[in-house]
Amino acid sequence: xxxxxxxxxxxxxxxxxxxxxxxxxxxxxxxxxxxxxxxxxxxxxxxxxxxxxxxxxxxxxxxxxxxxxxxxxxxxxxxxxxxxxxxxxxxxxxxxxxxxxxxxxxxxxxxxxxxxxxxxxxxxxxxxxxxxxxxxxxxxxxxxxxxxxxxxxxxxxxxxxxxxxxxxxxxxxxxxxxxxxxxxxxxxxxxxxxxxxxxxxxxxxxxxxxxxxxxxxxxxxxxxxxxxxxxxxxxxxxxxxxxxxxxxxxxxxxxxxxxxxxxxxxxxxxxxxxxxxxxxxxxxxxxxxxxxxxxxxxxxxxxxxxxxxxxxxxxxxxxxxxxxxxxxxxxxxxxxxxxxxxxxxxxxxxxxxxxxxxxxxxxxxxxxxxxxxxxxxxxxxxxxxxxxxxxxxxxxxxxxxxxxxx
Numbered sequence: 001x002x003x004x005x006x007x008x009x010x011x012x013x014x015x016x017x018x019x020x021x022x023x024x025x026x027x028x029x030x031x032x033x034x035x036x037x038x039x040x041x042x043x044x045x046x047x048x049x050x051x052x053x054x055x056x057x058x059x060x061x062x063x064x065x066x067x068x069x070x071x072x073x074x075x076x077x078x079x080x081x082x083x084x085x086x087x088x089x090x091x092x093x094x095x096x097x098x099x100x101x102x103x104x105x106x107x108x109x110x111x112x113x114x115x116x117x118x119x120x121x122x123x124x125x126x127x128x129x130x131x132x133x134x135x136x137x138x139x140x141x142x143x144x145x146x147x148x149x150x151x152x153x154x155x156x157x158x159x160x161x162x163x164x165x166x167x168x169x170x171x172x173x174x175x176x177x178x179x180x181x182x183x184x185x186x187x188x189x190x191x192x193x194x195x196x197x198x199x200x201x202x203x204x205x206x207x208x209x210x211x212x213x214x215x216x217x218x219x220x221x222x223x224x225x226x227x228x229x230x231x232x233x234x235x236x237x238x239x240x241x242x243x244x245x246x247x248x249x250x251x252x253x254x255x256x257x258x259x260x261x262x263x264x265x266x267x268x269x270x271x272x273x274x275x276x277x278x279x280x281x282x283x284x285x286x287x288x289x290x291x292x293x294x295x296x297x298x299x300x301x302x303x304x305x306x307x308x309x310x311x312x313x314x315x316x317x318x319x320x321x322x323x324x325x326x327x328x329x330x331x332x333x334x335x336x337x338x339x340x341x342x343x344x345x346x347x348x349x350x351x352x353x354x355x356x357x358x359x360x361x362x363x364x365x366x367x368x369x370x371x372x373x374x375x376x377x378x379x380x381x382x383x384x385x386x387x388x389x390x391x392x393x394x395x396x397x398x399x400x401x402x403x404x405x406x
Contacts, residue, residue: 003089012278014140015147022087023151023197026128028188029091030152032267033117035181036101038259039167040114041086041242043174044107045081046255051370057363058111066355069122074348075125075211078341084131084198090124091192093117095185102178126347133335133343134199139281142332146277149328150270155184157266160259167256171189173265212347220346226339226395228350231330233391237296237384238375239365244319247303247311247374264313265320272324277332285329285336290392292325304378313338315378 044054073090077083097120100113129145136144159181166177211217245261253261280288299318306312330350338346361384368377 003066012143012147012274014137015144016135018135018138018196018198018344019144019189020151022128023148025091025146026191027155027158028184028191029094030155031159031162032098032181032183032185032188033094034156034259034262035096035163035184036165036178037242037388038160038163038245038262039174039177040101040110041245042249042255042258044110046267054107054366057199057366058114060351061111061359065115066118066121066125066351068354069119070126070351071212071345071348073123074126074130074344074346074351077130077344078211082198083134083344084196086127086193087124087131087196088189089193090120090122090127091189093120093123095120095189096184098182099179101181102175105245122351126344126351129331129334131196131198131343131349132331134340135298136335140278141335142277142280142328143274144277145328145331145335146274147279148276149324149331151181151274153266153270153273153323157270159184160266163259164257164263167259172256174342176235193357197216211342216342216345217349220338220342221350222398224334224346224349226398227330227333227337228353230388230391230395232353232357233384234293234388235354236361236387237293237300237381238358239381242362242363243369243374243377244303244316246369247306247315247378248309250374251306251309251312252308253312261312261316265316265323267390268317268320269323269372272321273328276325277328280329280332284390285333286396288325289329289333292322292329293385293392294390295319295322295325297382297389300378300382300385304375304382304406 043258044058073086077086096119097113097117100116101110104110104113132144132148133141162180163177166180167173170176241262244265245258248261249255249258276288276292295318299315299322302311302315302318306315331347332351334346335343361381364380365377368380
């Protein structure tokens with residue numbers, strides 16, 4: 001471990017400039033998005049009068065929309081060989097929706113704005129991840145995904161932090177904070193257009209086949225589909241982070257400081273994502289991924305039984321660590337197992353499956369919250385996380401047997 005950490009500067013030097021640029025693109029868009037989303041659950045409940053179940057439904061539909069959209073944009077990026085174009089289009093859609101949040105006069109309009117914003121996320125996600133896999137050197141793939149995740153996550157805590165400061169400065173003027181969030185979104189689109197270079201696509205045998213057909217999906221292979229199956233069970237244990245904010249509010253955190261929940265969680269996430277990715281290049285991905293799931297179990301238990309905000313803070317730290325140890329690694333696993341000409345489709349298929357799981361998880365969390373209470377929500381999450389740990393072991397055995405039979 002110490003030797004791998006000592007060599008991490010070498011790994012970071014292997015990361016190409018375009019991946020750095022994509023990381024800053026993600027960071028700026030996340031600053032914009034999290035300035036809004038860090039306040040949105042409180043805004044919906046306190047200002048618009050929505051229930052926790054409504055928040056869960058909105059978050060589940062929004063996030064699953066983004067993930068489901070990725071399968072089509074990912075497949076299209078494989079077919080056209082134009083990953084940067086589709087990624088830039090997705091960031092542009094998201095930027096155009098930001099003014100809708102301060103203009104919305106009802107829950108319905110907020111739902112629509114959140115929905116279209118997440119369509120933009122879906123359009124850009126799989127092509128961007130496939131583009132990173134295309135650009136990254138083989139020996140620094142985990143480091144490349146970890147670096148992008150770190151920069152992305154810096155935006156995820158800078159955004160809520162700015163939201164807190166602006167809420168204090170404007171005396172809780174939600175709409176003004178939402179307007180200011182438009183600025184970094186515009187900067188993000190400008191950066192991807194002018195600073196990211198896409199490598200030339202090498203095609204075998206002329207024009208590529210459209211990937212969303214049985215023969216092409218079969219080419220993704222057993223290893224890829226096992227990764228996807230494990231990710232689906234794991235995602236059931238990871239409901240929307242809106243419930244982290246609501247948990248802190250239930251134990252007395254004020255409205256103005258609600259975004260600090262995401263600040264704390266994302267600082268830990270940002271600090272752990274790159275080291276986890278770089279270590280996975282040297283030590284392997286399975287063990288670190290299992291450690292990440294174990295951290296989620298501990299986070300859920302801390303949040304379920306937290307007697308005060310101190311307990312919530314511990315849960316947030318553990319939640320951030322689990323994100324750092326799993327999210328970049330899942331992307332690297334897809335890049336490891338999917339054929340190069342089907343990487344966009346692979347990222348899209350993974351996100352279709354996890355999108356359905358995200359919707360189910362957020363609806364379940366909201367129902368448990370309203371019917372039984374916060375402890376039940378997080379206790380069930382811990383149980384599902386344990387099930388996903390078992391799934392990792394089963395998948396590893398199946399893959400080992402398949403490889404041994406060859």
